[in-house]
Amino acid sequence: MSDHIQAEPTGTDGRVRMPIPKWRITMWVILALLLLMAAGIGGAALYVWNGLKPTAAGEPVRIEIPSGTSAFRTAELLEDHGIIRSAFLFKYYLRYKDQGDHFQAGVYEMTPGMTNDEIIAMLNEGRTVKPETFRFTIPEGYTIEKIADKLAAEGLIDKSAFLALADSAEARGWSSAAASVPDDKKLLHPLEGYLFPETYEMEAGSTEADILKRMMVELDRKLAQLPEDWQDVLDERNMTLHELLTIASLIEREVAVAEEQPIVASVIYNRLKEGMPLQIDATVQYALGETKERVLEEDLEVDSPYNTYKIPALPPGPIASPSLSAIRAALEPEETDYLYYVTKKDGSRTHLFARTFKEHQENIRKSNAAAAQGGGG
8 A cells, every 4th residue: 555645636727626625614614604694694784674664754633542552552543544664563663661650641633754753652642632622601690501502503502402302301410510401390490500500621622511510510620619618508507509599690680790699598598487579680581581671560570489579488499590690699798787788779789788678678778769869671
């Protein structure tokens, strides 16, 4: 045997072909695998980058996120409306950012081109589209009929539907205060006095029922502003909330100057205590169904449980919507021994008060004298 190394067979060119070392083959394989992995990672990174970048700018889009919608379902809605490119990637972005637990329901106006963080911030803060609204004002002392007339004139309700609903038994369950309305057939309108006079703002499309409920609940809110023991005070007087609102409505219709409300309240309580008819013109006008500048003698004969010239008691219920100040006056009357009052005819819209009928007659004379001198009508 020869001791020298045998060369590889020669090729056609006559050169000797040396064998490729195994380590070099291994290196090439490793490099190829690394290149494949890098290409895969690069492709995946490109996919994620492209999937998470903002969409092309466009016109604003409204998206409704219903209550109870999960963050993942929200992502799908965003993709459906063209706000994000990939709901799949956005879900994992939310997980990475630890977001999605505080998204708020509502209608949003989003613009294609928003960043993911801008979208998340909007959903977290609940920056929803403000619904279209309308406003209306109900003055103090309005009857339910006048309220219906005003709302109908403004195109907000159908008057017949509104009044029918207000007079229904169903409506009395729409507020805590209305639960005190007695089942009395003498009541012209059971909810008279329970629709609080206020300026309201409501969503467009609100129904007659929505408007009624809103006004009734507002009375509940206003009653919560009274002293905490107001219900105890009523219990001590053996009075109901319905009676309190009735007195408050009389005060509202009789008194133009707020400072006099507690004084007129005392006159009402004093006359009731004495068993005297209240003789309040506003109750006669309510019974007649019209507001008259001057109540005539013949008007005082109207046969109605609301005519306080004939009944020595309160009418069956309120005759108008009282303000909070009138309710407070009915709850906290001033302590006086007045039994009479007459309007000063000097244009001041204030009153003269008297303890006796004789004093009252003198006040009437003074008031008429002021009118004669041109002070008022």
